[in-house]
Every structure is written in C-alpha cells, then in structure tokens.
Amino acid sequence: MYPSRFRYEAPRSLGEAIGLLREGGDEAKVLAGGQSLVPLMKLRFASPELIVDINNVGGLDYHRADTDGTLRIGALCRHADLERSDLLKSTQPTMAAAAPLIADPLVRNRGTLVGSLCHADPQGDWASVVTALGGSMIAQGPNGSRAIAMADFVTGPFENTLEPDEIAVEAVIPPAQGTRAGGYLKLERRVGDFATVGVAVALETSGGTVRRAGIALTGVGGSTVAATAAAGALAGKALTAETIEQAADLAAQAANPRTDHRGSAAYKRHMVRTFVVRLLSRNGDRAERAA
C-alpha cells in the first residue's frame, strides 16, 4: 500500500522545520518514528500534503535528568532507548515498567515517546504513564516554546492542542517529592497488540506515606483516563489494604470502557480494579520495608 502523494522535506534544524510547518499549515505533518503516521498514511486515514521529517534535526534523541531530578525526553528518543535505559531503571519505575510493553521490539526501535504522545491514541501506553507522572509537553513554535500539561495536551482521540506550526520537542517529567514507586500493567492479547486494559500507577512516598499519587488508564475511554479521584484518595495516607481497595474501586468507576473484540466492558472495568490492587499492593510492601 502506498500513501497518497506528498511533498517531503527533511530539514536539519528546528527553525527550518517550524518554517516548513508554517508554510504547510493544516496540511503539514511532522514525521519522527513514523510507526503510527506511516501506517495511517498507507491506509489513507491520513493524507498530509507536506511531510516534515525531523529525523535529521540533531540533538533531539536524548533522555536525561536535570540535577533536581526533572526528566527530559527529546522528540527523537526511541522506545528502545528507554527500554534499555539504566536511568529509567534506577529512577522511574513506572516508565521502566511500561517501556518494554510498547508495541513490539521492531516498532520500539523506531517509534518515539513524544510521537506516541502527539498521536493521542486512547490506547497509547505512554499517555497514561506520563499523565500519571504529572508530566508535560514542550511545544516549540515560531514565537518560542511553551509547556503544556499532559492533562491539557490531549483533547480527544487522535487530537492534541499543538498549533499547526508547533513541534513537540520534549516531554518533561517533574521531580518526585520523596521516593518514587509505581508500575505499569498491560493486558494484551498478544505482543504488539493495543492494550485491552492498561494501568499506570506513579507514587511518591516518604516515611511510609504517599505524598503524591497518579493513576491513569489506557484503553478504557475515548482518551486516556486520569483517575484523579482514585489518586487523590491515596494522598497523605499509608498504603493499607483499605486505602488500596478504595483507590481500586474509584479507578474502576473512572473507567469508561466499551465492549469490543478485546473484551466486555464489565471485564475491562474488573481488570482496571485488579491491576490497581496489584500495583499498589506491590508498592505497599516496598514502602513498608523502606519505612
């Protein structure tokens, strides 16, 4: 299958890329890893007239932590880079758990975290992870750059709030208040399938108490579901059987799944609850040992 015809440009600087986007307006698309965009173009679900390939723009393939613990992931950092990252393994348990579960190894070698967030697929795993972590996106346009909180970045299925002449250049995860804990669980029919249900839990604990919690759900709504009530129920509390059950119930209530070929709505809601209990119980044990 071939995409429709398009003009292709591969600029070497962000300034040049933004200029091209400005020229192309609504008909221009940024190409990074291409693991969502190219299939969409082949199926003619997307037919952009101008492709701005940013793979030749230098200095975007990083992920690094600032001295205060802020994590920054550049637009060309591939899923595989994150899967192999010692930095994530030692400092970002939720991200380290999710990285090997993105698509399949071949897609991970090319696809990018920032691209996945921009694609805004309700079944995208990274969107839940970054939402749970309270992350944001840095968008760069002709008049400079701005930060957009993940909660405001995605407005619906496959819709984000970037302006036509803006490029998402970096995803940012704020530093933790206390010790980071958490994880990501994904129910999939086979490797590479989209999530039937995914749950991201990000905790920041100190002295056995949860300072901050984030819970977000994949595949159980029209876009990524931020289970804010569930997360709020944990703040300032210790992880006990009671608080865990309460958060799990609230997360299951926040889910808005639909019955489809991957499972019934009731089954998916049940799995949300199960995953929240599993993730929190695991971390509750750890928090107790640390306390």
Place this chain on the structure above:
Amino acid sequence: MTTVYDDLGDQVASDVPMRRIRFTINGARKAAEVEPRLLLAHLIRQGLGLTGTHMGCDTTNCGACTVLVDGRAIKSCTMLAVQADGHEITTVEGLATASELHPLQEGFKQEHGLQCGFCTPGMMLAAKALLAAKPDPTEEDVRWALSGNLCRCTGYQNIVKSVLWAAAKLRSEQAGDPPEPEPAGEPAQEA
C-alpha cells in the same frame, strides 16, 4: 555506483518530484531516485531486486519485512525509502557469503527453524540484531527479541532453538577456535 529506480508502474506521473538518495545495502553503496511515498520495502524488493525481504501484512504487524537499518531491526514496510538516505541497510541477502551460510542460516537448517519460510528472513535479521547486542542470550531473551515477528507454521519452538544454535556457533567462532564446520556436541551437517 549503481543507480536504481523505483517502479510504481502506471501510478507514476511525469511530474512526480523524485528525490535522490544514497545508502549502503549489504555493504554495497547505492544511489537511487525515489518518489517520497515509496516504502523502504518496495525500494529493496522492486528497486534493488532483493526479494528475500518479504511483505506480509503490510500493516506493521507481522515483521516479515524486517531489515536492519544501522544495525537496528525495523519493519521496512513502515519506513519511507527516502529516509534511508545516508544509512546502512542489511537484508537477508547480506548474511551468507558466496560459499558459506551465515551461522543463523545454518542454525535454521540444523534445527529445522522453518517450514514455509515466509517469515524466516525477518526472523534471522531480528535475531542478528539480538546476537550483536547479546551474544549469549537466554531462551527468554530470544523469545522477547522475536516477539515482533509472526510465524504461522512452526509454533516458534524450532526458531528459538535455531537462534540459540547460531549464538553458540558465533561464540565459538569468536573465541578464536579454528574454523570447524560444527561446534562441539552438534550433529554433523548433512552433505
């Protein structure tokens, strides 16, 4: 220097903007003029005539079209040919020499790692990337590395054995053993 042209048959209009790219494939330097929407898999198969790279699902699911780009295993149906500009590609044709099979190919033969053979080139290239990064993989490592490549014949058991066989052979070769046809303990190769 060879120049190859993509063949899109009647779809190509005379006014289609072509782009000139340069790349290396299986060690040979090439230049090509491609329409930007040409997929890498089509450049390889139709443009270069290297039909060992198979097109399976054409929807980023099956991994039959797996090739290495700068050593990384990727799906060539999900990358534009124009993006190969300046990069190094390895296909299954780049594994064997004129007289000798690559240890991975030998492994698939020894362990009966294929039936219909359609997924095999993709399997071998995904395995090659694994063995380059991890010469002594566990069975779990192999299964994980091949989890993006689908096989509808074998049930994967023999594919995993084939890759482990190749890993052992490559390790013994790299340990500086004299060039023996078989690593110790393996059955002699059939004539």
